[in-house]
Amino acid sequence: MVNIKNYLRLNKLPHIWCPGCGNGTVVRALITAIDKLGFKKDEIVVFTGIGCSARTNAILDFNTIQTTHGRTLAFATGFKLMRPEMKVIVITGDGDGAAIGGNHLIHAARRNVDITTILINNSIYGMTGGQYSPLSPQGAYATTAPYGNIEPPFDICELVKAAGATFVGRGTVYHIHLTIDLITKALSHKGFSFVEVISQCPVGYGRRNNMRSPYEMLLWQKEHAIMVKQADKYSKEDLKDKFLIGELWVNHERTEFMDSYNALVKRLSEGMKGGEV
Ligand code: SF4
Numbered sequence: 001m002v003n004i005k006n007y008l009r010l011n012k013l014p015h016i017w018c019p020g021c022g023n024g025t026v027v028r029a030l031i032t033a034i035d036k037l038g039f040k041k042d043e044i045v046v047f048t049g050i051g052c053s054a055r056t057n058a059i060l061d062f063n064t065i066q067t068t069h070g071r072t073l074a075f076a077t078g079f080k081l082m083r084p085e086m087k088v089i090v091i092t093g094d095g096d097g098a099a100i101g102g103n104h105l106i107h108a109a110r111r112n113v114d115i116t117t118i119l120i121n122n123s124i125y126g127m128t129g130g131q132y133s134p135l136s137p138q139g140a141y142a143t144t145a146p147y148g149n150i151e152p153p154f155d156i157c158e159l160v161k162a163a164g165a166t167f168v169g170r171g172t173v174y175h176i177h178l179t180i181d182l183i184t185k186a187l188s189h190k191g192f193s194f195v196e197v198i199s200q201c202p203v204g205y206g207r208r209n210n211m212r213s214p215y216e217m218l219l220w221q222k223e224h225a226i227m228v229k230q231a232d233k234y235s236k237e238d239l240k241d242k243f244l245i246g247e248l249w250v251n252h253e254r255t256e257f258m259d260s261y262n263a264l265v266k267r268l269s270e271g272m273k274g275g276e277v
Pocket of ligand 1: 016017018020021022023052122126127200201202203204205
């Protein structure tokens with residue numbers, strides 16, 4: 001079994017997350033996947049932005065870079081271009097990654113840069129005040145939606161798939177073995193890989209939405225998730241308030257961004273040798 005302590009900055013513990021928060025479970029899933037794949041700690045760089053999800057890099061003992069709100073993928077892309085041999089991981093939340101950083105997310109997927117993004121979706125801005133995010137369910141309560149959110153949420157997995165991501169999966173904190181498996185596959189994939197993890201925020205979201213305990217929130221995940229392989233057994237009506245989990249999309253056909261970039265550099269340098277540009 002993986003020795004979690006080997007991958008944590010023990011002098012930064014205890015962490016600042018609320019009791020019952022799902023973020024720690026996602027950290028454990030990531031560490032388990034990395035341990036399974038046998039990466040050395042120095043081969044990895046983890047980028048985060050702002051928010052509760054961003055606090056992961058305070059405790060993870062890899063190379064870690066905390067960036068500005070929502071701009072994480074822009075920093076990570078620049079880094080990947082300079083150091084393509086490194087395994088680049090972005091950890092973000094639904095506010096950081098889908099709202100403020102939504103545009104960067106779309107374009108990282110479009111470019112098919114070899115980065116793994118883990119988006120922890122707890123349906124709320126947890127750290128910055130409990131505002132609703134583009135992934136908050138319609139009707140959910142938030143500090144900025146005291147009468148219920150009237151906006152429909154994105155299906156963020158469908159969005160990144162449409163934008164060009166080549167590996168897309170969705171897990172939950174409750175389905176932790178599936179989540180570990182998805183992160184393992186995402187890290188092994190060449191190209192832009194994306195894993196959404198449905199998580200619980202009992203403090204920012206749960207207490208405003210009639211789910212006061214982490215237990216109730218985990219039960220909600222269990223009861224609302226349907227394995228994508230079993231989806232065709234359900235009617236449209238049955239699936240109405242459910243979400244699909246599992247490996248949602250894999251595409252090995254698209255060229256990864258660095259391969260296109262290196263081909264361009266080669267073409268130009270050969271042209272220059274021959275006197276053409
Ligand atoms: S506010 Fe929510 S997401 Fe943030 S640490 Fe607390 S429980 Fe976790």
